[in-house]
Amino acid sequence: MTKKIFLIISIISISIRCTAQEVGNTAINANPKLVVGVVVDQMRYDYLTRFYNRFGEGGFKRMMREGYNCKNNHFNYVPTYTGPGHASIFTGTTPKNHGVISNYWYDKFSKKVVYCASDPSVKAVGSDSELEKMSPRRMKTTTFADQNRLHTQLQGKSIGIAIKDRGAILPAGHAANGAYWFRGKDEGNWITSTYYRDKLPDWVKKFNDSDQAASYLKIWNTLYDIKTYTESGADKNVYERGFKGKKTAAFPYDLETLKDQNDGYDIIKSSAYGNSLTADFAIAAIDGEDLGKDAITDVLTVSFSSTDYVGHNFGVNSKEIEDTYLRLDKDLERFFIALDTKVGKGSYTVFLTADHGAVHVPSYLKSIKIPSGYFDIKELSAKIQAFVKDTYKIEGLIEKIDNYQVFFAYDVLAENKIDAGDLENAIAHYVLQQERIDKVFTRQQLMSGNYTSGIAALLQNGYNQKRSGDIAIVLDPATIVYSSTGSTHGSGLNYDTHAPLLFFGNGIKHGSTTQKTEIPDIAPTISALLGITFPNGATGNVLSFVLE
Incomplete structure (x- = not known):
């Protein structure tokens, strides 16, 4: 009788150990099929709270409801510009190490100003322009997408997408399968360079041939009744620049009529529709590149650039900014629905942050007696x-x-x-x-x-x-080198450094924190989630409280 009891206990013990081991192996190996890094260009943290009541349930609110919200997230360096911002987010370090010290900088060796993504050794693909010779070669360290490529023996894909070339190129990394950006002017196409490939893939050609970009050359009016836009200033004011060919910087804007005086398709970049076009292209990329189709993790980086163009043009307190974020919220919702459908709920991980914030228009601040000015x-x-x-x-x-x-x-x-x-x-x-x-x-x-x-x-x-x-x-604080209309950025003050940081999806806890986090923490956190080596220059910390 004693032997039987011992045998039963032994079998149960072995069974428990095996089950625990299986659960452990599942936890270790069940990586997301796709990691999506979303950057919203020029997004201040307070846009999340300022427009919260107007957002739908499927965009920003879904990330906050289902995921983790780091409410006290900051850049830990200056200058706070687009190139350094995108590089720092994905490399997990600062310009001190990754070398992207600005969008443009003076090169002491060549004795000329260089652009962070320029590369004279390559050619544009999808455009004949000599201005689109781009690659990530000026960035000195790897991104977590690079490390994922190395970890998976190049089987995990890395694709970067943004209207701005630097917003697509720097996040996707050196070993990326592709980076695509939007060539406006008289072309209106998504393009790449010979750094990645010699011709556009069929899915990109198909998207360009669909004239989806041309469909956004239409009236830009507020999504809702403009009288309900109470989280921004008056529509007509002296603090906004607007578009050439229109006397007032006030809704509505006929983009088709105004395009010839505003660099053709480039006018889409400076409207809320630029984000919609980016979402369209990102959704097409999921199928076109077969992202998240197997157990080997892929990386998709998407930067919504038009928020920056609108902010520079109209300022952070404008009706145009409010409308742009309400429309972006809807674009995020349909992007997440596409991920649910094409990759599967619980099979992907998303983080969303910004490359910098922006200052209120100093001439407006001065009008309400807040110290500010121009230099x-x-x-x-x-x-x-x-x-x-x-x-x-x-x-x-x-x-x-x-x-x-x-x-x-x-x-x-x-x-x-x-x-x-x-x-x-x-x-x-x-x-x-x-x-000053x-x-x-x-x-x-x-x-x-x-x-x-x-x-x-x-x-x-x-x-x-x-x-x-x-x-x-x-x-001095709120003192900028800029026109008296529109907003800009670049400082180490809170209006430029305080950026949103949201995580949700596979491997992410539900919750929030006011503990200070920093931009270089993102790449090590995603690397830890995937169980891969950190980017080679990473100096940030793993946000363990975010991970399950």
């Missing part, structure tokens, strides 16, 4: 050049002033036996005396200091020893 960087550059010439009695010590940075001509310094540290200190002291200058940092400070908080730490994280300049200049 003439050309005037400051001339003053710096004159100061250096008068002080040192030598021409050519300053090689370039670009991106709020001063670059020295080291050959001229050497010829005249001028100490770079002395020149740094002299210029820094002079610049700090000027109006808040702070100035030297190369020596940024390379030898160990800043852990404040703007100094953000500057240090954005400072690349090889690519950055010798003096870094910080303007």
